[in-house]
Amino acid sequence: MQREMIETLSFIAVIVIVTVAMIWLLLPYYGAILWAIILAILFNPLQLKLVAWLGQRRNLAAAISVLACIGMAVVPVSLILASLAREATGLYNRINANQHDPAVILAQLQAALPPFVLDLLQRFDLGDFAELQGRLASWLMQVSQSLASRALSIGQNTAELFVSFGIMLYLLFFLLRDGGDLTRIIRDGSPLNPRHTNHILEKFVSVVKATIQGSVIIAAIQGGIGGIAFWALGIEAALLWGVLMGAFSLLPAIGAALVWAPAAIYLLLSGSYVKGLILLAVGTLIISTIDNVLRPPLVGKGTRLPDYAVLISTIGGISLIGMNGFVVGPLIAAMFIAVWSLFIDDQPHI
Numbered sequence: 001m002q003r004e005m006i007e008t009l010s011f012i013a014v015i016v017i018v019t020v021a022m023i024w025l026l027l028p029y030y031g032a033i034l035w036a037i038i039l040a041i042l043f044n045p046l047q048l049k050l051v052a053w054l055g056q057r058r059n060l061a062a063a064i065s066v067l068a069c070i071g072m073a074v075v076p077v078s079l080i081l082a083s084l085a086r087e088a089t090g091l092y093n094r095i096n097a098n099q100h101d102p103a104v105i106l107a108q109l110q111a112a113l114p115p116f117v118l119d120l121l122q123r124f125d126l127g128d129f130a131e132l133q134g135r136l137a138s139w140l141m142q143v144s145q146s147l148a149s150r151a152l153s154i155g156q157n158t159a160e161l162f163v164s165f166g167i168m169l170y171l172l173f174f175l176l177r178d179g180g181d182l183t184r185i186i187r188d189g190s191p192l193n194p195r196h197t198n199h200i201l202e203k204f205v206s207v208v209k210a211t212i213q214g215s216v217i218i219a220a221i222q223g224g225i226g227g228i229a230f231w232a233l234g235i236e237a238a239l240l241w242g243v244l245m246g247a248f249s250l251l252p253a254i255g256a257a258l259v260w261a262p263a264a265i266y267l268l269l270s271g272s273y274v275k276g277l278i279l280l281a282v283g284t285l286i287i288s289t290i291d292n293v294l295r296p297p298l299v300g301k302g303t304r305l306p307d308y309a310v311l312i313s314t315i316g317g318i319s320l321i322g323m324n325g326f327v328v329g330p331l332i333a334a335m336f337i338a339v340w341s342l343f344i345d346d347q348p349h350i
Helices: 002-053 058-096 102-112 115-123 129-156 158-189 194-232 238-248 257-269 273-303 307-346
Strands: none
Touching (some): 002 058, 002 158, 002 194, 002 307, 158 194, 194 257, 194 307, 238 257
């Protein structure tokens, strides 16, 4: 009996060691692997239909699904990122050329403010516009330097991006082709009982679908409407601000208002009352309403997470691992709740 226990513990130790080693080996390209899994889940319904239409020819169906993924997801995102890089570079150059002088901006704001607002700011020690000018100039310089460094790093890591892209597409093909077999292997190899394994796998798939489909749809709609509004009102770098609104829309409750609200306030204070009111109306009545209407059925239904859990997990995920965190954060939170719910349900009730 003791010999069998030693063998069992030794085998478990070997499994843990090789699993940790494999994770360490894959870490440099975890993003490519993550998005291959996500895209495989999203395009699996198309794969199943193609397999049925093509007489069970899974290789051909997987190849067509990968091409569809490239056309529907990869190409549009690449074009948007290329345009975004050009606008960000142009904004950076204009800031460095002092075309957006903080002193001029603050002078316009100070001249537009009514006297009672200036008196109120003085009471709270917020009326020192020279100090605000210094802070604004420092912030703009930090933002411009950040944009420049990101653009430079993207250019320097072009080869690595192509490698990651190739790995993602290569893995996506096999995940689409062999997804059913891989799922059965995971179920058979899981040390958990079948009910727990099935519940966790179903929760994983539902959270990925809800997070990506729901969040991306909301981000695209809000960012598109916001970008069009900025362009129509003559605000520079409308695509950049639209993409930022789309990115911030991933955060429930706060969302795209972090971009359009300061812009509307600036327009109002600078004397562009009509433009400011239009942007305020679009942001309040359309952009924010879209978030309130679409997020519960698209995101909340699949994740079954309260808004505060989605907000905290999204911010935490992004702060830890970058933009991939908007998926990984809510996924971890949903898995946490799912596992603990299973544990609580299995406890004997007195």
